[in-house]
Amino acid sequence: xxxxxxxxxxxxxxLACNLSGGxxxxxxxxxxxxxxxxxxxxxxVDPARLPSQDGRPPPPSLHILNILxxxxxxxxxxxxxxxxxxxxxxxNSGYEREGWGIGAAFRYVRGEMEAIAATEANVxxxxxxxxxxxxxxxxxxxxxxxxxxxxxxxxxxxxxxAHYDSISLAINDEDSPAPGANDNASGVAALLEITRILAPxxxxxxxxxxxxxxxxxxxxxxxxxxxxxIRGREIDVIAMINLDIIGSSTAANGAINDSELRIFxxxxxxxxxxxxxxxxxxxxxxxxxxxxxxxxxxxxxxGRFSDHLSFTEAGYPAVRLIEAFEERNRxxxxxxxxxxxxxxxxxxxxxxxxxxxxxxxxxxxxxxLERITLRxxxxxxxxxxxxxxxxxxxxxxxxxxxxxxxxxxxxxxxxNSVEWDEWGRYAGLAIAAVDERGxxxxxxxxxxxxx
Numbered sequence: 006x007x008x009x010x011x012x013x014x015x016x017x018x019x020l021a022c023n024l025s026g027g028x029x030x031x032x033x034x035x036x037x038x039x040x041x042x043x044x045x046x047x048x049x050v051d052p053a054r055l056p057s058q059d060g061r062p063p064p065p066s067l068h069i070l071n072i073l074x075x076x077x078x079x080x081x082x083x084x085x086x087x088x089x090x091x092x093x094x095x096x097n098s099g100y101e102r103e104g105w106g107i108g109a110a111f112r113y114v115r116g117e118m119e120a121i122a123a124t125e126a127n128v129x130x131x132x133x134x135x136x137x138x139x140x141x142x143x144x145x146x147x148x149x150x151x152x153x154x155x156x157x158x159x160x161x162x163x164x165x166x167a168h169y170d171s172i173s174l175a176i177n178d179e180d181s182p183a184p185g186a187n188d189n190a191s192g193v194a195a196l197l198e199i200t201r202i203l204a205p206x207x208x209x210x211x212x213x214x215x216x217x218x219x220x221x222x223x224x225x226x227x228x229x230x231x232x233x234x235i236r237g238r239e240i241d242v243i244a245m246i247n248l249d250i251i252g253s254s255t256a257a258n259g260a261i262n263d264s265e266l267r268i269f270x271x272x273x274x275x276x277x278x279x280x281x282x283x284x285x286x287x288x289x290x291x292x293x294x295x296x297x298x299x300x301x302x303x304x305x306x307x308g309r310f311s312d313h314l315s316f317t318e319a320g321y322p323a324v325r326l327i328e329a330f331e332e333r334n335r336x337x338x339x340x341x342x343x344x345x346x347x348x349x350x351x352x353x354x355x356x357x358x359x360x361x362x363x364x365x366x367x368x369x370x371x372x373x374l375e376r377i378t379l380r381x382x383x384x385x386x387x388x389x390x391x392x393x394x395x396x397x398x399x400x401x402x403x404x405x406x407x408x409x410x411x412x413x414x415x416x417x418x419x420x421n422s423v424e425w426d427e428w429g430r431y432a433g434l435a436i437a438a439v440d441e442r443g444x445x446x447x448x449x450x451x452x453x454x455x456x
């Protein structure tokens with residue numbers, strides 16, 4: 006496991022990494038939280054003097070736990086069972102039959118979102134109709150969108166999405182059984198729970214929660230959403246989180262992995278999408294320590310695609326969350342049923358997605374990249390300085406070496422500068438602020454050493 010070690014950094018000490026030759030082990034060094042004092046007069050301390058810990062971050066605050074604990078396991082399973090019970094959600098299965106097909110799924114998702122909006126005046130729900138054309142077949146399709154406006158108009162918009170259609174291996178057969186419990190009723194169930202829990206809040210940034218149609222036939226729903234809603238209305242999307250296949254902890258051979266969740270993003274290590282993946286990884290690390298997120302070195306699994314790619318291709322930072330193991334022999338078959346859903350795992354992946362969304366939409370803003378500087382000092386050290394963040398009570402500085410996808414060294418300071426002599430060991434760093442509620446915000450854009 007990569008979360009294997011911790012070092013403490015108080016305001017009277019500074020992290021000093023003892024690196025050996027060869028490929029570095031991607032460990033996480035996370036400080037214990039010390040009382041905040043108004044000065045940063047510290048000196049570098051020998052790592053041997055730093056107390057070791059158990060490899061886990063400090064537990065989430067009561068504020069965070071109160072929100073995450075609202076995820077209801079039984080409600081998640083009810084959503085999965087309802088969606089899987091419609092037989093198929095093939096894009097061309099029609100809208101006329103009650104309790105069957107894509108029409109029944111559309112009415113269910115829209116009804117659940119409208120029920121949430123009925124109790125919260127600030128939530129708006131609407132459907133976007135578009136034409137789906139696949140293999141010479143044309144049919145109407147719909148996205149269902151819930152919007153929770155942010156209290157700061159300039160804070161941007163975070164999109165959380167999951168596709169609600171399904172398909173069988175007989176891709177042109179709209180009647181072939183395709184219950185799609187894991188692919189992707191699991192993601193839709195999480196989306197509906199996140200909508201319900203966030204609805205009463207007044208987040209800093211706007212959040213749009215979208216159930217996409219026609220993903221299985223070429224991401225047609227997310228493409229229509231990006232082109233017509235996002236671009237058409239010039240919405241400032243700062244992040245897109247895609248939930249697709251997040252409900253099962255078992256593999257085809259019976260192996261179980263109930264503690265990991267994969268993150269896929271653009272292959273370019275310097276892209277905004279890859280930086281978002283690193284941010285998602287770190288937010289999960291800080292807020293949901295029982296779920297280990299893993300940044301993958303690809304945009305998606307080989308030969309597969311999902312709705313985050315529609316955003317990436319349009320220039321918006323986007324990631325996909327997906328379970329650690331997949332039973333591909335079940336996907337797009339009549340065997341993708343609720344029996345394959347792991348209730349506790351689905352609850353925990355939903356909690357992770359909720360924590361990530363909460364941090365992105367309501368955490369303190371990160372320092373702007375152009376206001377992060379590294380100034381050499383006469384004693385051989387350098388001072389890292391960044392602009393203060395409103396509401397921050399401390400900052401986490403995240404570092405990574407070249408060739409390592411995730412940030413693997415972390416330390417905490419109370420002020421907006423820090424002096425050290427080891428910056429040259431790292432290719433990039435990013436800074437996040439933490440507020441008095443214990444909520445970490447998004448990471449800054451990555452500051453590249455030497456830039």
